[in-house]
Structure formats: structure tokens, C-alpha cells
Amino acid sequence: MRVRPAFVxxxxxxxxxxxxxxxxxxxxxxxxxxDVFKALHSSDSEHNFIVNNFRLPRLLISGLVGAALAxxxxxxxxxxxxxxxxxxxxxxxxxxxxxxxxLAVFWPNAPISYIxxxxxxxxxGATALLLFLARHLLQRPAAFALVGxxxxxTFGAAxxxxxxxxxxxxxxxxxxxxxxxxxRNWNHLPLIAPWxxxxxxxxxxxxxxxxxxxxxxxxxxxxxxxxxxxxxxxIVVAISLASAAVSVCGSIGFVGLVxxxxxxxxxxxxxxxxxxxxxxxxxxxxxxxxxxxxxLMPPIxxxxxxxxxxxxxxxxxxxxxxxxxx
Amino acid sequence: xxIEQTAISIDTLDVGYATKTIISNLNLSIKKGxxxxxxxxxxxxxxxxxxSISRLLKPSAGSIHLGADIDVLTCPSKxxxxxxxxxxxxxxxxxxxxxxxxxxxGRAPYLNQFGMLKEEDHRQIELAMxxxxxxxxxxxxxxxxxxxxxxxxxxxxxxxxxxxxxLLDEPTTYLDICHxxxxxxxxxxxxLAGKTIVIVMHDLNQAxxxxxxxxxxxxxxxxxxxxxxxxxTEKMLRDVFNxxxxxxxxxxxxxxxxxxxxxxxxxxxxx
Numbered sequence: 001m002r003v004r005p006a007f008v009x010x011x012x013x014x015x016x017x018x019x020x021x022x023x024x025x026x027x028x029x030x031x032x033x034x035d036v037f038k039a040l041h042s043s044d045s046e047h048n049f050i051v052n053n054f055r056l057p058r059l060l061i062s063g064l065v066g067a068a069l070a071x072x073x074x075x076x077x078x079x080x081x082x083x084x085x086x087x088x089x090x091x092x093x094x095x096x097x098x099x100x101x102x103l104a105v106f107w108p109n110a111p112i113s114y115i116x117x118x119x120x121x122x123x124x125g126a127t128a129l130l131l132f133l134a135r136h137l138l139q140r141p142a143a144f145a146l147v148g149x150x151x152x153x154t155f156g157a158a159x160x161x162x163x164x165x166x167x168x169x170x171x172x173x174x175x176x177x178x179x180x181x182x183x184r185n186w187n188h189l190p191l192i193a194p195w196x197x198x199x200x201x202x203x204x205x206x207x208x209x210x211x212x213x214x215x216x217x218x219x220x221x222x223x224x225x226x227x228x229x230x231x232x233x234x235i236v237v238a239i240s241l242a243s244a245a246v247s248v249c250g251s252i253g254f255v256g257l258v259x260x261x262x263x264x265x266x267x268x269x270x271x272x273x274x275x276x277x278x279x280x281x282x283x284x285x286x287x288x289x290x291x292x293x294x295x296l297m298p299p300i301x302x303x304x305x306x307x308x309x310x311x312x313x314x315x316x317x318x319x320x321x322x323x324x325x326x
Numbered sequence: 327x328x329i330e331q332t333a334i335s336i337d338t339l340d341v342g343y344a345t346k347t348i349i350s351n352l353n354l355s356i357k358k359g360x361x362x363x364x365x366x367x368x369x370x371x372x373x374x375x376x377x378s379i380s381r382l383l384k385p386s387a388g389s390i391h392l393g394a395d396i397d398v399l400t401c402p403s404k405x406x407x408x409x410x411x412x413x414x415x416x417x418x419x420x421x422x423x424x425x426x427x428x429x430x431x432g433r434a435p436y437l438n439q440f441g442m443l444k445e446e447d448h449r450q451i452e453l454a455m456x457x458x459x460x461x462x463x464x465x466x467x468x469x470x471x472x473x474x475x476x477x478x479x480x481x482x483x484x485x486x487x488x489x490x491x492x493l494l495d496e497p498t499t500y501l502d503i504c505h506x507x508x509x510x511x512x513x514x515x516x517x518l519a520g521k522t523i524v525i526v527m528h529d530l531n532q533a534x535x536x537x538x539x540x541x542x543x544x545x546x547x548x549x550x551x552x553x554x555x556x557x558x559t560e561k562m563l564r565d566v567f568n569x570x571x572x573x574x575x576x577x578x579x580x581x582x583x584x585x586x587x588x589x590x591x592x593x594x595x596x597x
Contacts, residue, residue, distance in 0.1 A: 224407030
């Protein structure tokens with residue numbers, strides 16, 4: 001199935017706008033779509049306060065987190081040529097989560113600005129560990145992914161241990177862990193927006209070389225690409241994006257796995273198109289997940305991560321079943 | 327040797343993997359405008375040599391120069407990619423792209439960060455597809471091609487690279503006999519048009535027929551180098567390949583060819 005790129009982008013943008021308006025409008029107080037626009041524009045609208053102080057920042061953060069995770073997944077899949085890879089499957093996000101929880105347990109009063117470096121440290125630590133443990137499995141995507149899953153499970157167990165032994169504000173931690181954008185406000189935006197603003201253009205600069213990498217290391221090298229440097233740079237960008245996403249709202253699973261697959265099936269192989277398209281798709285996924293998480297069983301608000309897992313986990317199983325090169 | 331006629335000159339080269347040295351103190355000049363075949367038993371270092379020339383492996387000592395002035399070990403990668411193209415033994419094609427898209431990747435060394443093709447690039451791509459005989463396939467998806475067609479498309483890719491030197495690592499390995507000769511004839515055409523071709527080959531008779539020069543390797547060393555008539559002997563086959571054979575004149579091309587000696591077991595069965 002191959003579709004014209006312009007059509008794909010217009011559809012994605014329209015979809016994103018629709019879900020955004022719905023996302024802002026839905027909640028304890030329903031706001032009609034037209035009133036949403038009014039509230040955004042004029043300060044004297046009755047909904048101005050609720051929209052601008054609660055729902056808009058939450059929408060933006062959902063979208064940015066989705067975009068960051070999706071680009072991260074695309075880069076990781078491209079660079080280790082593994083269709084089963086994504087930051088959550090490989091344990092990068094749980095490594096980052098573990099680092100943040102550790103920080104929260106041992107230094108409960110740490111300022112919010114300490115969270116991103118902790119998440120980055122955890123993310124890079126987890127990746128280094130994975131690359132070390134699975135250094136002989138790089139050519140065997142499924143086995144490589146399994147090592148990642150085992151690592152993720154180990155980090156998960158460590159998180160559970162920390163939370164059980166230190167039942168601090170367990171609720172907040174739990175909410176954060178399952179990947180929720182609940183209660184996120186403008187203060188959280190600087191944790192994610194600058195990362196995306198810098199790293200997404202950087203990823204676009206690497207796009208053509210990623211296309212070349214798909215021809216194999218030998219061909220890419222003989223066409224003049226510095227394969228090792230490119231691979232390292234892409235992994236650093238991917239892990240930074242995933243860790244930044246985790247530092248805002250915990251690990252929202254499967255967005256990084258599903259979005260790139262979806263977009264590849266529509267647009268093919270060109271990373272210059274894939275990167276923005278997968279970012280839009282990731283944003284739509286997390287925004288819609290957060291939307292349905294709120295409106296499915298009010299007044300209970302489910303974490304968005306639960307809904308993305310509902311879509312993503314079956315898809316992952318489907319990929320595993322279809323995958324033949326063990 | 328006159329430097330003008332040398333395409334690749336290799337000087338006291340040492341190459342190996344982590345702990346194991348494969349090639350040590352190797353010297354070799356490859357002539358411009360010729361077809362040179364690297365032959366030798368498995369593990370003799372012929373692929374390793376090809377990989378060093380195409381900078382997939384980093385030598386621990388020695389130097390490799392293209393022509394008079396390009397130093398393979400220090401020159402920018404893109405500049406070398408404009409002088410030397412490689413067809414690896416195993417190629418990898420992404421799913422769902424067209425022949426033309428794949429061939430266009432050959433222009434990579436001439437393009438900017440975003441890989442925007444200019445008019446000259448389109449011209450070179452058309453020319454490359456024409457020379458490799460895949461112009462009619464331009465808009466076909468590569469997953470639909472046969473093995474022989476796909477290999478010709480890859481030849482078109484390295485032709486689009488517009489280099490003077492082509493390196494090919496066992497390009498006929500996965501082809502059936504008819505496509506093997508089709509590909510080798512294509513290489514001769516390219517050679518006549520001025521390309522210097524270096525090719526790793528397994529089939530000795532094909533090497534003798536198609537190569538101007540044979541480089542015979544064993545255990546990481548060059549045993550002999552010269553025209554097939556001069557170096558392809560029964561003694562060499564016995565010493566290097568541990569292969570008992572007689573060398574006769576190829577009735578079709580008048581180049582030497584080997585015929586394996588019959589074992590007694592076979593004879594007695596026939597009788």
C-alpha cells in the first residue's frame with residue numbers, strides 16, 4: 001500500500017487537529033469545539049482559564065511526548081535494523097524510569113530540573129548494558145529484542161522493590177510510572193520541548209544517511225558514509241528523546257514501536273519523510289490515548305500508557321509471530 | 327611500474343581482525359584499465375584485501391593509494407567514493423523501493439545532506455541503468471526481480487557512482503550459469519569502456535577467460551601475479567589449491583582452463 005506523501009501528511013495533520021480539539025474539549029466540563037477555539041483566542045471566554053491552564057499544556061505535552069517516543073523508535077529501528085526494536089521494548093525507558101524513581105526515593109525534595117538528567121543517565125546506562133550483554137546478537141533482531149525485554153523486566157522489578165520498601169507518595173509515583181499526562185502543566189513543557197526542538201532537526205539532517213544505511217554497512221561505507229559515527233549519533237539522539245519523554249510522564253509503551261511501522265507501510269523508506277510523519281503519528285497516538293483514557297470511564301482517569309499498551313502489545317505479538325529470522 | 331598506469335597501489339599492508347593477522351606485508355599494483363581477478367582457496371585473504379581497499383577494514387599498517395594522489399586511509403570518505411565503487415558479496419535491498427530509487431543511491435557521494443538529485447544526477451542514473459541493461463525495469467519494485475536482474479540493478483548502482491574503479495566481491499556466486507556469463511560479459515563491456523575492474527572469483531576457468539591479470543593468493547600472501555597464460559599452471563593448482571588437474575586450452579577462448587584429474591574410484595565405477 002503506497003500513498004502520496006502529501007495525502008498522508010494532510011491526513012495526519014487533520015487527524016491531529018481533530019483529536020486536539022476533542023482532547024481540549026473533553027473532560028469534567030465539556031467544551032464544544034467552537035468554544036475551544038474561542039477560549040484559545042480571547043481572554044474573556046468563560047473557558048479561558050481551564051483551557052489555557054490545564055488542558056492546553058496537557059495536550060502539548062502529550063503530543064510532544066508522543067512525537068519524541070515515535071522518532072526515537074524510528075531511529076533505533078533504522079540504525080540497528082531491527083523491526084522489533086523501540087525504546088520501551090529494549091528497556092531504555094524502564095532504565096530511565098528506574099533512575100528517576102531512585103532519585104525520588106533517595107532525594108524526595110530534589111527540584112524538578114534534576115529529573116531529566118537522571119532519566120538520561122538511566123536511559124544511557126540501560127542502553128550501554130544492553131549493547132554489552134547483547135553485543136553478539138546485533139544480527140539477530142528477535143534475540144536482541146528478548147535481551148532488551150529481560151532487561152526491562154529486571155528494571156521493572158527494581159522499581160517495584162524500591163516502591164514497596166519506600167512507600168513514599170506511592171500514588172504519584174505509580175501514576176508517573178504507568179505513563180500518565182495527568183496534572184501536567186506549563187512547568188513540564190521545558191522538560192520536553194527543547195529536546196525535540198533540537199533533536200528532531202538533527203534527525204532530519206541524518207535522514208538521507210539513514211536511507212543509505214538500509215543498503216547494508218558495506219554499501220553505505222563504499223558510498224561514502226561514516227557508518228560507525230552515524231550509528232552512534234543516531235542512538236544518542238534516540239535515547240535522549242526517549243529519556244526526555246520519560247522524564248515528563250514515565251514510560252508510555254509501544255508508541256515508539258507502532259508509529260514507525262505504521263508510517264513505513266504508508267510512505268516507504270525515505271527517512272526525510274518518515275521522521276516528521278512518525279512524529280505526527282506518535283503525537284496522535286498519545287493524544288488520543290490520553291483522550292480515551294479520560295472519557296472511557298469517568299470520573300476515573302486511566303493513565304494513557306495503559307491504552308497505548310492495549311493497542312501496542314497485540315501489535316508486538318503480531319510482529320513476533322510474523323518474524324521468521326530467528 | 328609506471329605510476330600513470332597504476333589504478334591501485336598497495337604498499338606493505340597489514341590487515342587483520344581483532345587478534346588474528348590475515349594479511350601481512352603485502353605489496354600489489356593493480357593496472358589501470360584492466361580486469362584483475364583475485365583468486366585463491368577459501369581463507370586466503372582475497373576478500374579481506376578487497377575489503378581493505380574499499381575501507382571496510384582498517385589496515386594496521388601500510389598504505390593504499392588510488393592513482394597517484396588519493397590516499398585511501400586519509401582521504402575524505404566521499405572523495406574516495408567518487409573514485410572507487412564496491413559491489414559487496416551480500417547486498418541488502420530495502421523492501422518496497424523501485425529499481426530507479428535503488429540505483430539513485432549510487433549518486434550519494436555527489437549529493438548534499440538531504441540527497442537532493444540534480445539534473446546531472448538524473449542523467450547519470452539513466453545512463454547507468456542503460457549500460458547495465460535495466461532501463462525497462464526502472465519503475466519495477468525490486469522485490470519482484472529475479473536474482474540475475476537484481477544483480478544487474480546493483481551493477482547499475484555502482485555505475486551511477488561514476489567511478490574509474492569497480493571492485494566486485496564474488497558477484498556471480500548466487501546466479502545461475504546463464505546469468506553468470508551475462509554478468510561477466512557486461513563487465514567486459516564496462517572494461518572496454520574504460521573501467522578498471524577488480525573482481526574476487528571462485529570459478530577458476532571463468533577467471534582465466536575474463537581476467538587480463540590473475541592475482542593468486544594463499545595464506546594472506548601473493549604467490550604470483552600475471553596473465554592467465556603465464557601463471558595458471560598445473561603446479562600452481564597443486565601448490566595453492568591442493569587441486570590435481572590438467573591445464574588445457576579453452577577451445578572457445580584460447581585461454582587456459584583446468585580439468586580435474588579423475589580419481590581411481592570414478593574410473594573403476596565407469597568400467
